Amino acid sequence: MEPRIQVVPAVPLAPELTIVVPTYNERDNVPVLIERIASVLDGVAWEVMVVDDDSPDGTASVVKAIAAQNPRVRCIRRVGRRGLSGACIEGMLASAAPVVAVMDADLQHDEALLPRMVEEIRKGADLVVGSRYVGGGSTGEGFSSIRQWGSETATALAKKMLGVDLTDPMSGFFMIRREKVEAVAGELSREGFKILLDIVSAVEEPLATVELPFTFRGRNAGESKLDSLVTAEYLGLLFSKLSGGVLPVRFLMFATVGASGVVAHLLALYFALDVLGYSFEWSQFFAVMAAMTWNFVLNNQLTYRDRRLTGLAFFSGLITFYLVCSFGTIANVGVASWIHGFHPVPWIAGLTGAVMGAVFNYAASSVLTWRSK
Numbered sequence: 001m002e003p004r005i006q007v008v009p010a011v012p013l014a015p016e017l018t019i020v021v022p023t024y025n026e027r028d029n030v031p032v033l034i035e036r037i038a039s040v041l042d043g044v045a046w047e048v049m050v051v052d053d054d055s056p057d058g059t060a061s062v063v064k065a066i067a068a069q070n071p072r073v074r075c076i077r078r079v080g081r082r083g084l085s086g087a088c089i090e091g092m093l094a095s096a097a098p099v100v101a102v103m104d105a106d107l108q109h110d111e112a113l114l115p116r117m118v119e120e121i122r123k124g125a126d127l128v129v130g131s132r133y134v135g136g137g138s139t140g141e142g143f144s145s146i147r148q149w150g151s152e153t154a155t156a157l158a159k160k161m162l163g164v165d166l167t168d169p170m171s172g173f174f175m176i177r178r179e180k181v182e183a184v185a186g187e188l189s190r191e192g193f194k195i196l197l198d199i200v201s202a203v204e205e206p207l208a209t210v211e212l213p214f215t216f217r218g219r220n221a222g223e224s225k226l227d228s229l230v231t232a233e234y235l236g237l238l239f240s241k242l243s244g245g246v247l248p249v250r251f252l253m254f255a256t257v258g259a260s261g262v263v264a265h266l267l268a269l270y271f272a273l274d275v276l277g278y279s280f281e282w283s284q285f286f287a288v289m290a291a292m293t294w295n296f297v298l299n300n301q302l303t304y305r306d307r308r309l310t311g312l313a314f315f316s317g318l319i320t321f322y323l324v325c326s327f328g329t330i331a332n333v334g335v336a337s338w339i340h341g342f343h344p345v346p347w348i349a350g351l352t353g354a355v356m357g358a359v360f361n362y363a364a365s366s367v368l369t370w371r372s373k
Helices: 030-040 059-067 084-094 111-122 145-162 178-187 195-202 229-242 249-275 280-303 312-342 346-368
Strands: 017-023 046-052 073-077 099-102 127-131 174-177 209-213
Touching: 017 030, 017 084, 030 046, 030 059, 030 111, 046 059, 046 084, 059 073, 073 084, 084 099, 084 178, 084 195, 099 111, 099 178, 111 127, 111 174, 111 209, 174 178, 178 195, 249 280, 249 346, 280 312, 312 346
Parallel strands: 017 046, 017 099, 046 073, 127 209
Antiparallel strands: 099 174, 127 174
């Protein structure tokens, strides 16, 4: 009796291109974007990887309904994680395609540029960037005058501080060989918005890069997630890169907020002494509480925006932050006194204590106040 031969169904090969689309509250835009992508990528084996940060508007459900009818559409729903850069990295690493692209879901990026990007990759480019500032490109109606100024300033800083040779390192529309991302994945920050700058500044060997012009369109629906706080995150990324990644972006933002708290402390002390007429002891207590409250509110809005506390959680978080800072003060004084016993140079001891206090506050508040869900 001859052995039976098992027939295994053919498994489709991985697509040539994965388009990673990070989303948060984009249920109205995603179906339109997928239709537009499909209309321009004839002759290309492609897929769309939507990485959704558990949008309360049900974006993931909409995408999965489309995916049930279209095998070229995939969805990663991230629960307890938030952030555009982290979503992009997760989507790119989940792809098996040799080429990955990143574009926003808000329809501000011109999908008609995708075929030209693919062509440039096929011709040998490692990275193709949709640029608003190369000849023929424009910010169109997508930027207010303030965002225009901020983008241009950030671009200049990236070139000067990191030596990034791109006309638009702030672009969120690009295509790259996946192997280049895989090589530096461990060095990339999951925080913030500027994944392209992070990748380009992380690679050791220069990438063969092509920049193609496009016009930045106005948002179709929903609200932009790029507010004024993104500028601070961007600066944090720059300084993190300058430190070789030793100082995380979040810690730099936490330390910056702490520095602003010193100003808040002095202003509150002056107000309590000269306006309210309190004694110095009560004025100092008032200033300490005001500074801690200031730091908590600003950290909640900026440093931990992906874990932002609202409602009752805001007030319980404030209490834990008060406790954390109280113990941080003890750590500050203790370490400073210990250092001063060995090296009686006040400014060295004081600075060491301040750094220790900041590190303690950052570590403890990350675990107790803004813990990951």
